[in-house]
Amino acid sequence: MKHPPSKQEMRQQLQREMDAFLSGGGQVDEIPRGQSAIAPGEIPPGMSRSIPSSGPKSKRESLLHVTQAIDERRRLKAENKRRATPLKTNRSPRKVPVYDDFGEVIRWEWRAPKE
Template sequence: MKTAKTKAQIRAEIENQIESFLSRGGEVVQFQKGVSGLPDGAAIQNSFSPRQVQSRTPVVEVVKAIDARRQVSKTPVAKRKPKKILLKDDFGDPIRWVWQDS
């Protein structure tokens, strides 16, 4: 079974490949920001059609609406009182009383 390479091993392997590329006379070409790496500046195909684009809802209004609903729903909940229940044995004879939260 092959063991997986660690990140350190992968990193060292990539560094070795870069060093061998540069030692053979290769050079790194840097581009300006915003310049496309596609040949002839070909445009990227966008999968969104104009019909699929929806208008955006301002987030501030949505958050305010959620907070308003949250404040309305904060009504105090009446706590239920525990009940006193009689425990019985298999024959129906009383054993003891216990309190049960409901």
């Protein structure tokens, strides 16, 4: 199984490649800070091609009425749900297990429902 190269091996490989480039007549150009390699209006590699055009900005529309309508529907739905839920009339005691520290049932108790 081939292991991935360590950081030290990668640094050494990069240094060898740079030395070979420079010894073969290559040159490193200094680029001023803040300057981009991408020409104005050019789409950078890896970016989506669906970038909006630089035409006039369209006026934004307020969607406050839409969010208010959604909130109102939610409120009505919750209100109707509360009305439709019948009140529990069964107030009889329940049989509830009592556990020890290890999760074993040690006894059963009858408990009245919480009010």
